[in-house]
Amino acid sequence: MSTLIIDGKKISQDIKDELKKEVEELSQKNIIPGLAVILVGNDPASKVYVNNKKKACEYIGIKSFSYELPQETTEEELLNLIDVLNKTKEVNGILVQLPLPEHINESKILLSIDPIKDVDCFHPYNVGLISIGKMDGFLPCTPAGIIELIKRSNIEIEGKNCVVVGRSNIVGKPVSQLLLSHNGTVTTCHSRTKELAKICQEADLLVAAIGRPQFIKADMVKEGSILIDVGVNRLDNGKLCGDIDFEGCKDKALAITPVPGGVGPMTIAMLMKNCVKAALMQN
Numbered sequence: 001m002s003t004l005i006i007d008g009k010k011i012s013q014d015i016k017d018e019l020k021k022e023v024e025e026l027s028q029k030n031i032i033p034g035l036a037v038i039l040v041g042n043d044p045a046s047k048v049y050v051n052n053k054k055k056a057c058e059y060i061g062i063k064s065f066s067y068e069l070p071q072e073t074t075e076e077e078l079l080n081l082i083d084v085l086n087k088t089k090e091v092n093g094i095l096v097q098l099p100l101p102e103h104i105n106e107s108k109i110l111l112s113i114d115p116i117k118d119v120d121c122f123h124p125y126n127v128g129l130i131s132i133g134k135m136d137g138f139l140p141c142t143p144a145g146i147i148e149l150i151k152r153s154n155i156e157i158e159g160k161n162c163v164v165v166g167r168s169n170i171v172g173k174p175v176s177q178l179l180l181s182h183n184g185t186v187t188t189c190h191s192r193t194k195e196l197a198k199i200c201q202e203a204d205l206l207v208a209a210i211g212r213p214q215f216i217k218a219d220m221v222k223e224g225s226i227l228i229d230v231g232v233n234r235l236d237n238g239k240l241c242g243d244i245d246f247e248g249c250k251d252k253a254l255a256i257t258p259v260p261g262g263v264g265p266m267t268i269a270m271l272m273k274n275c276v277k278a279a280l281m282q283n
């Protein structure tokens with residue numbers, strides 16, 4: 001049986017096309033979703049992601065408000081900007097690109113965003129809703145993108161033995177909660193997990209979000225499993241690779257996401273979905 005290579009570029013484009021239609025319909029009711037995108041500093045990868053978010057807004061018909069602030073921006077200046085945006089009616093969503101410079105307290109900044117405009121779903125209030133299984137508000141973008149990739153590939157989560165490798169607040173923890181809410185049986189692993197390879201070998205569905213290039217090797221995965229790769233690692237030769245050894249694992253898998261072109265593009269598509277949802281919640 002041939003392996004399904006899950007095409008995140010195509011699926012994310014389908015979602016953006018669906019949203020474009022929805023936004024056209026909303027404009028008939030004079031509702032134009034607005035997203036404030038805040039970048040602090042000069043991180044080259046962050047600049048690319050922020051530009052891609054602005055391009056996606058333009059494609060869909062979401063109005064973007066861009067704030068590119070210098071590296072020396074103080075925490076107070078950033079908090080003041082967020083305070084203004086929290087009160088600006090045309091802005092339905094506020095996004096602060098991470099990572100922030102070290103002198104800025106990330107938790108304090110995320111806490112200052114009004115939860116109703118928290119389209120990244122990073123505010124503790126929204127994180128709390130997810131953790132108690134309330135899934136009708138904002139969903140965290142990368143984890144929700146993973147669920148969407150799985151569903152749109154006609155793969156059932158219910159009853160599957162799901163193993164998540166990584167426990168970050170952005171991916172590992174929330175994706176475990178989303179898989180659980182879809183009735184998966186979930187094990188969350190991390191750097192101190194004992195017998196990690198053995199646990200991965202039992203996974204019907206494996207999510208790798210460790211940030212270590214090609215860490216998951218063929219002998220760690222089950223025959224016929226679903227392999228989802230969240231890693232975006234740049235190698236010395238300039239090439240991108242994931243946390244899963246794609247070439248080594250692909251023939252064993254029933255389905256696998258590539259890097260690039262798998263989970264990554266879904267993050268921005270799901271952010272756009274949250275922006276449209278924010279506009280609906282606020283109008």
Ligand SMILES: Nc1nc2c(c(=O)[nH]1)N[C@@H](CN(C=O)c1ccc(C(=O)N[C@@H](CCC(=O)O)C(=O)O)cc1)CN2
Nearest residue numbers: 049096097098099120141232260261262263264265267
């Ligand atoms: N405020 C946020 N900050 C960060 C988030 C986030 O969701 N919200 N996630 C990441 C960065 N990120 C979006 O912001 C992001 C990362 C990767 C991709 C993507 O499309 N990756 C491509 C490869 C891109 C490349 O060539 O470098 C892929 O995997 O195909 C999109 C968005 C951290 N910060």
